[in-house]
Amino acid sequence: MTSATMDASPKPARKAPDIQVLHCLNPECRALLAYEVDSDNVLYVDLEWTANSDGALRYFPCPKCHGRNIVEAWQSEHGKLKHRVTRWQPGEGHGGA
Numbered sequence: 001m002t003s004a005t006m007d008a009s010p011k012p013a014r015k016a017p018d019i020q021v022l023h024c025l026n027p028e029c030r031a032l033l034a035y036e037v038d039s040d041n042v043l044y045v046d047l048e049w050t051a052n053s054d055g056a057l058r059y060f061p062c063p064k065c066h067g068r069n070i071v072e073a074w075q076s077e078h079g080k081l082k083h084r085v086t087r088w089q090p091g092e093g094h095g096g097a
């Protein structure tokens with residue numbers, strides 16, 4: 001008899017939004033930022049208007065690593081326009097320009 005039971009445990013299909021606090025997207029920083037996002041980093045309360053802007057770029061500055069957490073327009077599955085924190089960039093102004 002073999003004991004090779006390889007049944008993949010099914011993941012629970014939860015549809016409820018998983019609200020969490022945004023962390024800095026810099027994996028070496030992960031500072032808490034005062035924004036609520038869901039598990040896809042979509043802003044739960046759309047505070048995109050509070051983001052800093054640099055030309056067409058919108059971002060939340062990180063108080064710890066001074067990087068930029070880039071906010072981009074994002075269309076939800078219901079066709080509603082929201083905003084999502086998509087990526088991180090190192091901050092500028094730390095090394096001359």
Ligand SMILES: [Zn+2]
Pocket residue numbers: 024025026029030031062063064065066067
């Ligand atoms: Zn940071």
